[in-house]
Amino acid sequence: MADHDIRVLDESNYRTAHSLFRGSLHSAPAEDDRWEHVKRSYDPGRAFGAFQDDEMIGTAQSWPALLAVPGGAEVPAAAVSRVGVRADWTRRGVLSALMRRQFQAFREAGEVVSVLRASEAVIYGRFGYGVASRGRQLKLDRHRVTPAPSAGTGGRIRLVDLDTAVVVAPEVYTRAGLTRPGMTSRWPAWWTMNVDRALRYDNSRMAVHRGADGDDGYVVYSVKGGMGDSGSPSVLTVEDLVATTPEVWAELWRFVFRVDVVDQVVGELRPLDEPLEWLVVDRRAVKVTDVEDETWLRLVDVPAALAARGYGSAEPVVLEVRDRYLPDNDGAYRITPDGVERTTAAADVSLDVDLLGATYLGDVSFTELAGAGRIDVLDGAAPARADALFATARAPWSGTYF
Ligand SMILES: CC(C)(COP(=O)(O)OP(=O)(O)OC[C@H]1O[C@@H](n2cnc3c(N)ncnc32)[C@H](O)[C@@H]1OP(=O)(O)O)[C@@H](O)C(=O)NCCC(=O)NCCS
Missing domain, CATH: 3.40.630.30 (Gcn5-related N-acetyltransferase (GNAT))
Structure with missing residues (x-):
């Protein structure tokens, strides 16, 4: 006992x-x-x-x-x-x-699913969580950053106080929507523990972009070091950047580049396909200093999760899933461009549920997992078919740290 x-x-x-x-x-x-x-x-x-x-x-x-x-x-x-x-x-x-x-x-x-951020990468695989999105850490030499020519948005960016920030931020986030696989809604406590806390206690600032239809983007940032700290660079960290359009996204970054008394701009866990290098004249001013796991995803209800997502076009593939903690997920699933069904057909690929989670949002491919010997391939052509079915146009990314 x-x-x-x-x-x-x-x-x-x-x-x-x-x-x-x-x-x-x-x-x-x-x-x-x-x-x-x-x-x-x-x-x-x-x-x-x-x-x-x-x-x-x-x-x-x-x-x-x-x-x-x-x-x-x-x-x-x-x-x-x-x-x-x-x-x-x-x-x-x-x-x-x-x-x-x-x-x-x-x-x-x-x-249907569970998500988390892991303190150590060795903890959660056994419980069925796999790395389903990653982020890159960026460091920009602000003195080398000149924004590439742009028409701009015609909008205006203003700094807001705490009372305005806690109202505007959730409104803008809702308006922007969950536009990428891997994004999550933000629960009330998230705002309290992040935007509210950052502005209240941690000397963070929020700048809001207002376009023709009202507030449509914001950036939360903090600046540390520099001024008075002997010789250390002044580092601006972008903590949260939300935009309803690519144009507003670019305008917010251009605003960040203009903040004075800053030597470096840092972005943590930014999307792998965020086109920041294309926003500046000197692309070598943008250094990728790390790529880290972001979302650990667990498919709690495998049939429901597989049925919820869309698929690309390819010949069907049969995946056999093993789940030690939730054995009613065990079984073979036939994936087609039109959907998913449980099947008694022979499996093309056999894998543990944590690895299915890793593929689910389109981050790692079946071909990569097969190359690393992490999945059992019973039909040699199946990983390529599964890749085409599971691929996504944009890199999965959450952007919500909790
Ligand atoms: C991570 C943590 C919660 C694990 O708790 P725990 O009660 O020791 O975990 P369990 O005893 O249930 O471990 C289950 C299995 O996972 C392994 N495991 C758990 N945590 C591990 C770790 N940090 N490193 C390596 N193996 C780990 C155990 O060895 C065990 O393996 P086994 O089934 O082969 O025997 C605990 O170590 C902890 O509090 N760590 C510090 C805080 C932290 O990192 N929290 C997670 C925040 S995301």
């Missing part, structure tokens, strides 16, 4: 859970004033604790969201976060038990 049990948390133990999570990542508990802010981000019924007797030893929680999938549909998703097990209780199955309990809850809530 397990030496711990999993319980749904309520208001009386959110703070313990939050401190436990922060402690697992070697951070101090939130101060009282911050906690007043943070406590609103716990959703009733969605936070779990692992207990030994009445002592909390681990925790995990999630928020409900929508995930945009290839083809334009949006599916219910559980965005998992604040996962931590006390250091004196690790490697005894506590996270495994929390994960099982969460999957059960996601199923009950009709959540």
